[in-house]
Amino acid sequence: MYAFKIKGGYPLNGEVDIHGAKNAILPIMVASLLTKEPVHLTNISYLSDVLTLSDLLKSMGMKVKIDKNALTLQADDISSIHADYEFVSKMRASFWVLGPLLARFKKAEVSLPGGCAIGTRPVDLYLNALTEMGAKIKVKNGYVCATGPLHGAEIFFPKVSVGATHNTVMAAVLTKGTTVIHNPALEPEVIDLLNVLVKMGAKISGIGSKILTIEGVDQLHGTTHDVVPDRIEATTFAVAAAITKGKLFLKGARADLMSAVTDVLRISNVQLTQTAEGLLVDAQKASLKATSITTCEYPGFPTDAQAPLSSLLTLAHGDTLIEERIFENRFMHVPELQRMGAQIKVLTTNSILISGVNSLSGAPVMAADLRGGVALVLAALAAKGETQVSHIYHIDRGYYQLEKKLTNVGAHIERIKIDE
Ligand code: EPZ
Numbered sequence: 001m002y003a004f005k006i007k008g009g010y011p012l013n014g015e016v017d018i019h020g021a022k023n024a025i026l027p028i029m030v031a032s033l034l035t036k037e038p039v040h041l042t043n044i045s046y047l048s049d050v051l052t053l054s055d056l057l058k059s060m061g062m063k064v065k066i067d068k069n070a071l072t073l074q075a076d077d078i079s080s081i082h083a084d085y086e087f088v089s090k091m092r093a094s095f096w097v098l099g100p101l102l103a104r105f106k107k108a109e110v111s112l113p114g115g116c117a118i119g120t121r122p123v124d125l126y127l128n129a130l131t132e133m134g135a136k137i138k139v140k141n142g143y144v145c146a147t148g149p150l151h152g153a154e155i156f157f158p159k160v161s162v163g164a165t166h167n168t169v170m171a172a173v174l175t176k177g178t179t180v181i182h183n184p185a186l187e188p189e190v191i192d193l194l195n196v197l198v199k200m201g202a203k204i205s206g207i208g209s210k211i212l213t214i215e216g217v218d219q220l221h222g223t224t225h226d227v228v229p230d231r232i233e234a235t236t237f238a239v240a241a242a243i244t245k246g247k248l249f250l251k252g253a254r255a256d257l258m259s260a261v262t263d264v265l266r267i268s269n270v271q272l273t274q275t276a277e278g279l280l281v282d283a284q285k286a287s288l289k290a291t292s293i294t295t296c297e298y299p300g301f302p303t304d305a306q307a308p309l310s311s312l313l314t315l316a317h318g319d320t321l322i323e324e325r326i327f328e329n330r331f332m333h334v335p336e337l338q339r340m341g342a343q344i345k346v347l348t349t350n351s352i353l354i355s356g357v358n359s360l361s362g363a364p365v366m367a368a369d370l371r372g373g374v375a376l377v378l379a380a381l382a383a384k385g386e387t388q389v390s391h392i393y394h395i396d397r398g399y400y401q402l403e404k405k406l407t408n409v410g411a412h413i414e415r416i417k418i419d420e
Pocket of ligand 1: 093119121160163
């Protein structure tokens with residue numbers, strides 16, 4: 001097992017490359033199942049989630065070629081409509097192959113993803129939508145066994161779901177007739193998928209609105225696409241600059257995708273300047289101020305940014321109330337931050353009160369999920385003394401060579417082998 005060993009107290013300075021969004025690369029890789037032609041993606045980083053999903057797709061017959069920051073996928077010889085528990089249990093976005101398999105092959109056998117550390121993660125919205133579209137669905141031995149054909153339908157999502165939106169859209173684009181989707185997710189990664197599908201020949205109107213109308217087509221063609229920059233990776237490095245009172249240029253980052261986060265940073269007098277090449281984050285004169293955060297669907301404050309900002313606000317003047325409205329269990333970083341000297345009160349299962357302290361102290365801590373784990377790294381960058389973050393495989397899912405990127409801008413962090 002590996003851990004990060006971090007010595008805190010060094011202001012970060014320099015330039016960090018922000019790559020394509022993990023949560024856009026994954027659905028677009030799945031969308032490659034919808035055509036026999038190659039789909040070529042650039043601005044990729046080799047996150048373990050990307051590698052896990054390519055293993056699943058290869059197990060179904062997808063051709064996958066990974067070279068420098070680019071990914072080419074071709075589904076011209078799909079030999080299986082089975083998505084095994086081995087892959088889906090490791091990376092729940094694998095479940096999204098259900099929609100495209102059903103639309104293109106009229107059959108699918110996909111393992112239920114199960115829950116994860118941050119919540120039970122049900123898939124009722126996915127299955128209800130496909131049932132509305134005519135799918136015959138049986139759940140047997142932990143697998144969703146579904147058969148088509150599908151037909152156009154009017155879908156009303158009672159709750160906003162990124163994954164259910166991806167899955168339903170990817171089913172509808174190759175399904176004869178008209179499918180109208182009410183209350184789709186509006187996250188930038190969803191918009192990126194919709195834009196890729198249109199480039200592949202899909203007929204989608206209402207992109208960016210709360211009503212999507214999709215006219216099914218007989219087939220889709222390949223395309224090339226530069227993936228939208230990762231707003232959560234950008235948030236993470238912006239917090240790294242703010243928590244160390246440093247100055248980082250986030251190459252490729254777009255402030256317009258993360259306005260709820262930049263609003264919070266600006267309250268703490270972090271200077272943010274957008275240029276054509278990226279986002280300059282200057283926190284050299286920052287004075288961290290408490291504020292309240294409630295996570296909600298885009299364009300509200302993103303749930304994936306909650307843990308990273310929690311770390312920053314443990315050092316802010318005043319009290320911060322944080323309400324987590326998307327997932328049931330997204331405060332697993334809290335007890336670990338408390339070990340580092342943070343003053344945090346758990347008010348209810350989905351709300352905490354952070355009272356700012358002058359400093360944090362290094363301690364051995366453990367990552368329990370991706371964003372909670374990176375929040376501990378951020379806290380360690382500012383803490384006095386040495387911190388060891390274990391279970392960093394969670395972090396590798398969404399950050400490629402995090403320690404290298406941080407070292408390049410002045411952090412004292414190394415990846416060490418530990419027995420566990
Ligand atoms: C996506 O997860 C992201 N993952 C998550 O990022 C992100 O936190 C989440 O969207 C919210 O923005 C990927 O894109 C790979 P949801 P997803 O369906 O699609 C409930 C990260 O750190 N729900 O929008 O699974 C669900 O339980 C990850 O990069 C149902 O009740 O999230 C949750 O409470 C973590 N029934 C809420 O909706 C359903 O059928 C939002 O979930 C589906 C979801």
